Amino acid sequence: xxxxxxxxxxxxxxxxxxxxxxxxxxxxxxxxxxxxxxxxxxxxxxxxxxxxxxxxxxxxxxxxxxxxxxxxxxxxxxxxxxxxxxxxxxxxxxxxxxxxxxxxxxxxxxxxxxxxxxxxxxxxxxxxxxxxxxxxxxxxxxxxxxxxxxxxxxxxxxxxxxxxxxxxxxxxxxxxxxxxxxxxxxxxxxxxxxxxxxxxxxxxxxxxxxxxxxxxxxxxxxxxxxxxxxxxxxxxxxxxxxxxxxxxxxxxxxxxxxxxxxxxxxxxxxxxxxxxxxxxxxxxxxxxxxxxxxxxxxxxxxxxxxxxxxxxxxxxxxxxxxxx
Numbered sequence: 001x002x003x004x005x006x007x008x009x010x011x012x013x014x015x016x017x018x019x020x021x022x023x024x025x026x027x028x029x030x031x032x033x034x035x036x037x038x039x040x041x042x043x044x045x046x047x048x049x050x051x052x053x054x055x056x057x058x059x060x061x062x063x064x065x066x067x068x069x070x071x072x073x074x075x076x077x078x079x080x081x082x083x084x085x086x087x088x089x090x091x092x093x094x095x096x097x098x099x100x101x102x103x104x105x106x107x108x109x110x111x112x113x114x115x116x117x118x119x120x121x122x123x124x125x126x127x128x129x130x131x132x133x134x135x136x137x138x139x140x141x142x143x144x145x146x147x148x149x150x151x152x153x154x155x156x157x158x159x160x161x162x163x164x165x166x167x168x169x170x171x172x173x174x175x176x177x178x179x180x181x182x183x184x185x186x187x188x189x190x191x192x193x194x195x196x197x198x199x200x201x202x203x204x205x206x207x208x209x210x211x212x213x214x215x216x217x218x219x220x221x222x223x224x225x226x227x228x229x230x231x232x233x234x235x236x237x238x239x240x241x242x243x244x245x246x247x248x249x250x251x252x253x254x255x256x257x258x259x260x261x262x263x264x265x266x267x268x269x270x271x272x273x274x275x276x277x278x279x280x281x282x283x284x285x286x287x288x289x290x291x292x293x294x295x296x297x298x299x300x301x302x303x304x305x306x307x308x309x310x311x312x313x314x315x316x317x318x319x320x321x322x323x324x
Contacts (some may be wrong), residue, residue: 003042004043004085009054010048012089012185014189015226021060042061064077090107093158094132095154105161108161116177132181139286141286142287145245152163175239175240179242180233180255184224185221186223203262207269208272210269211274213273216282217287222301233297248290250305251287252305
């Protein structure tokens, strides 16, 4: 089985790359999924990619320098690799500093169009598009795959358009394309600027994290559960065009998360609430309805937030030098 991973230097992409490398190591030349051989892992990176998450993996994967916005380069690389499984995790615009509308649209939508058309030319067994809960926009109840997409902001719009393009290609041409719509993944290797690692590293150093409001809510999903969703689709592909929410199905406020981290670390510092202005209005509800993934994929999260935060705290404590 030959797997291509885009976005392999990002949080989720690097964790998937790491998981597949670990599976290969454990397989020792034997099959690990019934009827499948050990994995030939290929990754796309860019000349500007920060490879701190995968520096120790580069000898175990084949790296290709590819900008997804360049259709010709993408087509050549895909033809050379001949992947049977494509895990598309490359994305841009998820951070406040990534504001350029043209780059967001070109990277997310045009990049996916280029990649999918190149893959269609050679044929493939499974293409996993990584979506985002930002596609839904503001809802007043658990978000379902049947909900109307009402994204707010360039990033959400670009991700919604990308998912719809993938679904259209799957339905129109009978292609095995699946979208996993992620909510708020967290865990080891997460970006230092995101909430959970930022709070953890601050408390571990005896500092007070500067935050906006404790009332914001999110559906936090542990990275191990996210990886299990990807592996579930890779090992037992479903019919094309399907979209699945990948979240915990439980909503927590930022205040509750920070309090848990404080309790785990045994910290006495108080967070600096109100020190940061909120970037946008916060909804009162932001949680996934995961019934479809449970029923059709047989996937469900197994890691509680308390357990996941404990593991993340211990990992960051052991790797604090990665979080300056």
